[in-house]
Amino acid sequence: MMTPAERRRTGFTLVELLVVITIIGVLVSLLVPVIWAAVARANDARVGGEINILAQSLASFQTKFGDFPPSRIILVEDGGYDVASAPAALDAVPFYAGMSYQSPPPNLGGNPQVVTGAGDKTYAALATQSISFMRKFFSKTQFTTGPAASGIPGGFYDFNGNGVGDQNPIYLEGHECLAFFLGGIPTHTIVGSSYTLEGVGGFGGNPRNPFRPAFLPDGTLDPIGQNRTEPFFEFRAERLVDDDFDGIPGYIDPLGQGPAGRYFAYFSAYGGRGYDPNDVNYNAGAISEPNPVALPFSVSFPVVGGPNPRVTGSPLPNPYTSSLPVATGDKPATFHQPQSYQIISAGRDRLFGTGGQYTDSGTGDRLPGNERRRERDNVTNISNGTLD
Template identity: 40%
Template sequence: MRRRTRATAPPNRLGFTLIELLVVIVILGMLVGLLVPAVMNAMNTAKDAAVAAEIRALSQGLAEFKTTFGAYPPSRIVVREDGDYSSTGVLGTRTVAQLRRFWPRLQLSTSGAPSGIPGGFYDFNGNGVGDTTTYILSGPECLVFFLGGIPQGNNTSGWAMTGFSKNPLNPFQSAAVTTNRTVPMFEFNNSRLEANKSNGSVFPGYLDSLGKSADPNFQPFYCYFSAYGGVGYDPGDVDFSGAFTELTDDGVALIGAFKTSNAATPPTVGQIVIPSPSPNPYTNGPPVPTTAAGTLDTGSTAKSATWLNAQTFQIISAGRDRRFGIGGQYNATATTNRLPFVFADTGYVPNSFQTQQANAGVTSVTLGPEARTGENDNLTNFSPGKLD
C-alpha cells in the first residue's frame, strides 16, 4: 500500500527582504521631504505672525501715548539732564517744544541751564547720576523711551523699563528715587532691549522676536519714524551710519535718496535730495521728483513725495533675513513690482528716480534692483503682511 506524505510547509519569515526595506526607506524619505518644507513654512508663518502682532501692540501703545499726551512721540530728540539746550541747535529747539507739549511744567532752556529742577537733574538714562552729556535718541530709542519710560540697568546687566515719574515737574526721575510712577504703555521683553551701537547710545532699542543679525555691529531694531502730525518724515530719524550701516553682499553701504522733508538739521543752501543710510521710511510715489531724463525736477510742477501713513507713524521690522533695504517707494496696491527700482541705462519716465544716484554719490557704487530684495520680507504697520 502506498504511503501518502504531507507537503513540507514553508518556513516562517523572520523579517523584511532587502528590497522591501529599500522601498519603505524611499517612501519614508519622500514623506519627510514633503513634510519638512511644510513644517518649516508653518513655523516661519507663525514667526511672522508673532512680529505682526507685536507691531500692532506697539501701535496700540503709541495710540495710548497720543490719547494721553495729545500727539504721537517724535522719532529723534536730544536730551540734556541739566535742561540746558543752548548748544543743541535746531534739533534741541524742536525737542524742547515737543517735551513741553507732553510735560508743560518742565524746566528747560535754550539759553542756559535752568534753575529749580526737582532733584537737581533729569535722569533720562536712569543711572542716578546727573551729567552734562548731550544724548541723541533716534527712532529705535524713542520708541522704547516714550512707551517704556526711564530705563533701569545697562547694556551689560540688561534693561528694564520703569515708566515715568508722576511728578509733573520732573517725570524723568529714576525709579530708585520714586516708585510713584506711570505704567509703561507697552510691555517690553527685557531680553530684547539692547544698546543702539550705531550712535554710541546708552539708551536701548528693541529687537523683534526674529533674532539678532549675524553682524554684531548692525542689529535690526524695530525702526520707528514719526510723521510729526503730518509735517513729514525725516529719513535721518533712524540713521545706522558709519561702521554700523547696512551693507550689500559686496560690502557696499545702502544709501537711499529723499526730498528734504522735516529734516532735524536744515540742509545746506540748494540741497534738495537727502542721501540717507538704510533703513528709511516709505512713500507712495518716488521719494524725489525727476524729469524724463532722470535729472532732479525743480520745476513748479514737480511732484513731492507722498508718505505712507502721512499723519501718524511707520514701524518697520527687518523680517527674517535681518535686512531693511533702502526704503522709499512702495506700491501697496500693485500685484507685481511693489518695490520698484529704475536702471539709469534703460531710460527714465518722469518721477521714476529711485536711489542709485544717491548711493553712487556717497559710495561711488551704483546699485541695482537687488538692493531692494532685503525689503521683501519686511513687516510693517502699514502693510497686512510682508512687503512683497
C-alpha cells in the same frame, strides 16, 4: 513546525527597505517646505501682532499727550541746550560718551550714529525741535535754548537712569525714542561704574521732574521718582538692547537675539510735517546688515545744504513712499501713513533693505528697483503682514 522557507523569512529584504526609505524621503521632502512655510507665517504673524500692540500703545500716547513721539531727539540732563554756542553740525557736538556695562549682549558696539552733511538738520534745529516736544509732553519741566535750567527737583533730569547728571547731550534715534517714550526711564543694577540694564519702568509722578528712576544708585528709594506711571507698552527686558552705551535702549523684534537681533525701526511723520529718513540710521552699528546703501531721499520739509534743498542722503533703513522717493520738480515724495508713523521689522532674513517706494495695490512690482528683494519679508504697519 516551521518550514525552511518560513524560517528564512525573518525580516524585510534590502529592496523593500530601500522602497520604504525612498517613500519616507519623498514624504519628508514634501512636508519640510510646508512646515517651514507654516513656521515662517507664524513668525510673521507674531511680529505683526506685536506691531499692532505697539500701534495701540502709540495711540494711547497720542490720546494722552496730543501727538506721537518723535523719532529723533536730543536729551540734555541739565535742561540747557545752549543753542547759541553749539557747533552747527550734529557730528561736531560732544554727544554722550557711553556707560560701562557689566554684561553687554554680544551685539553691542559703537557710538551714537549721527549722519550729517547735505540734507541733515543742524544741532540748533534738532535741539529746538527736541525742546518743543519735551515741553509738550512734560509741560511742567524746564528746558531752555540757553545754559542750564533752574529749579529742577533733584538738580537734573536722569533720562538714562544712571544716577548722575551727565554733561553731554544724549542723542536718540527712532528705535530708542520708541522705547523711551512708551517705556519710560531705564532701570539698571549699578555696581561701581558697571551697569546692567534691567528694563524700563515708566515715568516718575513728580510733574516737574518725571525723569528719575525709582531707586537711587545705593538701592534706596528716590522720593522724586516715586508714584510712577505705567509704561504704555510692556517691553520685555531681554529684548531691550543698548548698542551705543548711552543707557537708553532700543527694542529688538522677536525673530532673533544676539547677532541676529534687529531693532523695530520707528519713523514719525511729525503730525503731517513729514518724515525724516535720517531719524533711523543703522549702518554703523552692529545691529545692521551688510553693504549698507546711502540713497538720495526726498523729505517734505526744507533741509540744509545740497543742490536740491529737499533731497538728503540717508543710509538704510528708510521710510516707505507711495511715489518715487525723490522729489519730482518741486513736489516732495508722498509717504505712506503721512499723518502718523511707520514701524518696520527686518523680517525673517534680518535685512531691512533700502526702503523707498512701495506700491500696496496693482499688479506690478510692489518694490521697484534693484536689490529690493530683501524687503519682501519686512513686516510693517503700512501693510497687513509682509510687504510681498
